[in-house]
Amino acid sequence: MIENPKPQYAQIAELLRARIEDGTYEAGAVLPSEDRLAEELGVSRVTVNRAVGLLRSSGDVRVKRGVGTTIRTLPQIHRDASARYAARGEGAGAGEVEVRKLNLKSRTDYRRIGQAEPPAAVAKVLGLGAGEPSLLRSRVLYANDEPTQIADSYLPWSVTKDSESLTQPDAGPGGSYGRLAELGVGPVRFTEDVTVRTPTEAEQRTLGLDAAQPVFQIWHVAYTASDRPIEVCIHVMPGYLWTLRYGWDDGPAPDAG
Amino acid sequence: MIENPKPQYAQIAELLRARIEDGTYEAGAVLPSEDRLAEELGVSRVTVNRAVGLLRSSGDVRVKRGVGTTIRTLPQIHRDASARYAARGEGAGAGEVEVRKLNLKSRTDYRRIGQAEPPAAVAKVLGLGAGEPSLLRSRVLYANDEPTQIADSYLPWSVTKDSESLTQPDAGPGGSYGRLAELGVGPVRFTEDVTVRTPTEAEQRTLGLDAAQPVFQIWHVAYTASDRPIEVCIHVMPGYLWTLRYGWDDGPAPDAG
The missing domain is CATH 3.40.1410.10 (Chorismate lyase-like)
Incomplete structure (x- = not known):
């Protein structure tokens, strides 16, 4: 069976996760807005939104009311x-x-x-x-x-x-x-x-x-x-x-x- | 602190879960369509969709491709x-x-x-x-x-x-x-x-x-x-x-x- 190619939003999620891991986005910092990410990465805002959804499920980011989407601070x-x-x-x-x-x-x-x-x-x-x-x-x-x-x-x-x-x-x-x-x-x-x-x-x-x-x-x-x-x-x-x-x-x- | 009242979609999810537990919806059966549920329950289709989303996360229903949303069959x-x-x-x-x-x-x-x-x-x-x-x-x-x-x-x-x-x-x-x-x-x-x-x-x-x-x-x-x-x-x-x-x-x- 041939594996499906990874959907675009999953690829974007991987890219953002790599930036968190290498410190491009620092622990506790606010993630750039979905509009800005969509523009920078040349994908639709919907795709970025789904990618950020994956990062929320996995705990890499969380939504802080009144602050925005922030990068995980605690280790496992x-x-x-x-x-x-x-x-x-x-x-x-x-x-x-x-x-x-x-x-x-x-x-x-x-x-x-x-x-x-x-x-x-x-x-x-x-x-x-x-x-x-x-x-x-x-x-x-x-x-x-x-x-x-x-x-x-x-x-x-x-x-x-x-x-x-x-x-x-x-x-x-x-x-x-x-x-x-x-x-x-x-x-x-x-x-x-x-x-x-x-x-x-x-x-x-x-x-x-x-x-x-x-x-x-x-x-x-x-x-x-x-x-x-x-x-x-x-x-x-x-x-x-x-x-x-x-x-x-x-x-x-x-x-x- | 006063508890927020439970949002409508969560109430709908509870109602549907009760119907699964009392056998109104049988194990393995297809859940009525979101349109039909919205009409029957007098709520918006968006609300039904969010409620069904909760039931999917909890494993009470799952989406079977080509079949629809079906009721859980296996016990814990x-x-x-x-x-x-x-x-x-x-x-x-x-x-x-x-x-x-x-x-x-x-x-x-x-x-x-x-x-x-x-x-x-x-x-x-x-x-x-x-x-x-x-x-x-x-x-x-x-x-x-x-x-x-x-x-x-x-x-x-x-x-x-x-x-x-x-x-x-x-x-x-x-x-x-x-x-x-x-x-x-x-x-x-x-x-x-x-x-x-x-x-x-x-x-x-x-x-x-x-x-x-x-x-x-x-x-x-x-x-x-x-x-x-x-x-x-x-x-x-x-x-x-x-x-x-x-x-x-x-x-x-x-x-x-």
Whole structure:
């Protein structure tokens, strides 16, 4: 089968990507207008528009309201699942490990900590009865002041109600898992279900995405030594920004929970 | 902050999705034309077009050339990373485990098996010198005759050159890992790097996707007992079709390889 020649807009996208990579267009700078690019490159404005659309999907550029189309500033962030949770005793919250490794400035904004009715699917995993509340710890993480993920962590209220620390942004040494361990329900095993989807309107605003930019959704479940699901954390992350790393040794399949 | 009301096209997308879920529009059927939907729902054709665009991104419908916009036929497929490789001794190839579990008909088409120059990044992981070839086993997997993934597996030619079985579609008991074990380089540890991106033109054709539908790319690396990377397999999978499941026990971070 003969390969189709690459369509013109894809060729233009490649050319613009090369200019981003070689620094002709600097990180954070505003891309020349589509009219100017069309004139310079001798193609139609429609072709340039489709090319820029590809660059938006791939995260190479984004549209900043009131500014224009700007060049990507953050590098690809590697999230090593087991390493990030193993690092939780070392000062940084698990969520900040990857970002600091890249010498980026990390920040976590807690937007809500308190009692909340969990989504039905979360209640089911946590084994909560009808109307039984959870403690929600909802946060947005940043690298160099750009949003990198939303993380909503749900814990059974019946377990957390006596822990003052768990209602604070800084839950103390070892983070919230440290407090759960003190309560006798420390997590020792984890599963993550990874899906990809388009972002909701609210997520688009929070993460600075447009509707065409897919997000990873990670459904992280932590289990105690007696295999009780003790936390569900839902991570929503711009797809173009992250590489998710998992590793395992061969052997019998672990119980899928 | 007050939430924006949901835009009209998003409301229309929700309505159409509800009709798919309740069976008003059956799996595999052709969606009514955008003109007819616009008339029935009392909105503009542009609004219907944007709504259908959302359904395409989410995989609820797809455009079949010469047929029209058709309703999704395959359910979400769960891929449990450690379970799928643990199951490789049980007759089915690792790649077919998830699909059979859903009582779907699985099929693997080998489109190429033979000596090939690996991509530079693959050669680097496998420790191949300049110009050193690999054995490529390239296949497309199907469920009920719909393509579900492309899997390109690269092995060092120097290791595989004496194995007749590895050049066959059916590599024998335990698949290609069984043969590697007989050669003294059986995989015992794995890492996977998961990214999401838009599909290339060739991938769009092979997987029946359009440019706006993101794909998972899984970069699967298998290591021997002496920690030699012995295989790189690159999986490209329609994002809307898959949930990726990983699990691990707490402990020190494994060496990231």
